[in-house]
Amino acid sequence: MLILQQYIQEVLFRQRICVVPHIGTFSIQHFPARYNAGAQTLLPPRDQVVFTQSWQDDGSCLEWIALKENLVPAVAQRKLEKYIEEFREALQPGQALELPGIGKLQGDFAGNLHFHPEELPVDPADIPIAPIQREEPAVPSAPPAIPPASAMPAEVPVPPSAEAVEPVMTPEEENTLEAVTEGSIFRWWWAVAGAVILLGGLAAWWYIGRQAPVNIPAPVVTIDSTKHSPAPDSSRAATPAVSDSISYFVVLEEFQDSLSAAKKAVKRQSWKQNVVMYRRDNLYKVAVPVRSLPIDTTSELQENRSKFGINKAYLEY
Numbered sequence: 001m002l003i004l005q006q007y008i009q010e011v012l013f014r015q016r017i018c019v020v021p022h023i024g025t026f027s028i029q030h031f032p033a034r035y036n037a038g039a040q041t042l043l044p045p046r047d048q049v050v051f052t053q054s055w056q057d058d059g060s061c062l063e064w065i066a067l068k069e070n071l072v073p074a075v076a077q078r079k080l081e082k083y084i085e086e087f088r089e090a091l092q093p094g095q096a097l098e099l100p101g102i103g104k105l106q107g108d109f110a111g112n113l114h115f116h117p118e119e120l121p122v123d124p125a126d127i128p129i130a131p132i133q134r135e136e137p138a139v140p141s142a143p144p145a146i147p148p149a150s151a152m153p154a155e156v157p158v159p160p161s162a163e164a165v166e167p168v169m170t171p172e173e174e175n176t177l178e179a180v181t182e183g184s185i186f187r188w189w190w191a192v193a194g195a196v197i198l199l200g201g202l203a204a205w206w207y208i209g210r211q212a213p214v215n216i217p218a219p220v221v222t223i224d225s226t227k228h229s230p231a232p233d234s235s236r237a238a239t240p241a242v243s244d245s246i247s248y249f250v251v252l253e254e255f256q257d258s259l260s261a262a263k264k265a266v267k268r269q270s271w272k273q274n275v276v277m278y279r280r281d282n283l284y285k286v287a288v289p290v291r292s293l294p295i296d297t298t299s300e301l302q303e304n305r306s307k308f309g310i311n312k313a314y315l316e317y
Contacts, residue, residue, distance in 0.1 A: 024053040051115035249287035250304040
């Protein structure tokens with residue numbers, strides 16, 4: 001198997017996007033459920049691999065090769081160029097390159113690449129929807145025959161119903177009823193007025209909240225280690241700190257300029273990684289803030305190296 005095939009399989013399903021320099025970009029797109037009128041079935045939502053020949057190198061492929069083969073960046077760059085040449089040779093016109101579990105990539109005589117994706121497993125299966133059969137109302141049967149008048153029994157006379165008689169009230173009772181009615185109407189108006197005041201307060205609070213500035217700061221946290229102390233790890237905020245625990249950083253990467261470091265920090269934060277950026281010794285560093293006992297620093301370093309796949313990560317206090 002080509003090295004780049006293994007790279008695509010490992011990175012695509014973990015990050016949902018994989019960039020191969022000078023080849024293209026693979027990504028996993030989500031398609032919502034849809035109704036098939038012909039088969040009368042509801043197709044469930046699904047994921048599908050999509051390929052485009054446009055690409056923007058983010059350095060992930062070079063970093064993966066360097067970590068995979070334990071190489072320095074310069075040697076890893078030469079290895080990457082060699083692997084790209086091998087990948088292009090496997091895509092000669094008329095030849096197809098199989099990417100197990102992903103699809104098939106094929107080149108043509110014009111230098112274009114055509115991708116045929118595989119169907120990713122979907123669970124649950126299609127949901128059959130049977131049409132609803134509307135029942136027609138039953139036809140009424142013929143009315144029964146009426147016997148001759150001579151055979152019909154005489155109707156029993158029904159006494160007339162007694163009409164409702166309005167009760168007669170004395171003047172004292174009428175005054176009492178009027179006072180009770182006016183009191184109930186008065187209380188009802190008080191309840192309506194209270195509800196209107198409450199709704200007006202809620203509307204004013206909502207309007208003021210809408211007028212508040214909604215500018216959200218950038219997700220990158222820049223820390224100058226010469227002026228500020230390290231930010232506490234939010235994942236450990238629920239655990240009370242031990243009196244003799246210390247705060248430090250597990251440095252993953254370092255850059256000469258702040259723009260590159262900020263882009264890398266934003267990218268890792270988009271992967272749900274708890275990282276920050278700070279400046280020390282004229283370098284901009286992307287690191288994980290940690291707080292632990294001094295005896296646990298080595299285990300924390302090994303854990304973060306394994307978690308992020310960066311063997312050159314180191315501690316900085």
